[in-house]
Amino acid sequence: MYAPKDDFKHRAYWRELYSVEEAEHLTSLIQAAEENDIIFFYALSPGLDITYSNPKEITALKRKLEQVGQFGCTAFALLFDDIEPEISETDKEVYQSFAHAQVAVANEIYEYLSHPKFIF
Numbered sequence: 001m002y003a004p005k006d007d008f009k010h011r012a013y014w015r016e017l018y019s020v021e022e023a024e025h026l027t028s029l030i031q032a033a034e035e036n037d038i039i040f041f042y043a044l045s046p047g048l049d050i051t052y053s054n055p056k057e058i059t060a061l062k063r064k065l066e067q068v069g070q071f072g073c074t075a076f077a078l079l080f081d082d083i084e085p086e087i088s089e090t091d092k093e094v095y096q097s098f099a100h101a102q103v104a105v106a107n108e109i110y111e112y113l114s115h116p117k118f119i120f
Helices: 020-035 055-070 098-112
Strands: 041-044 075-078 117-119
Touching: 041 055, 041 117, 055 075, 055 098, 075 098, 098 117
Parallel strands: 041 075, 075 117
Antiparallel strands: none
């Protein structure tokens, strides 16, 4: 699973797309995994600052995962670990709990990506 904390675009800057150089690096990792019969999972960790009820945030998630899919990745993970266990006041108006917010986002992404290998 690709989920390095030092890849800022995996966590802190999760909304930002990868540059050409970064894309080439990820593509080479995905290809190397395939050549060795390993399923490469790309993980995105948006939990530090996502507003779960904001459609723009969901669009950013979709755009990022779609970009990585274009590199040849077919397996994904959304990680919501190492974050504060509270949702924003805005999200509290929409979701019953933190878990409900995370599940709603995970389900939407899973459907959007047409049911890939997916870890949540």
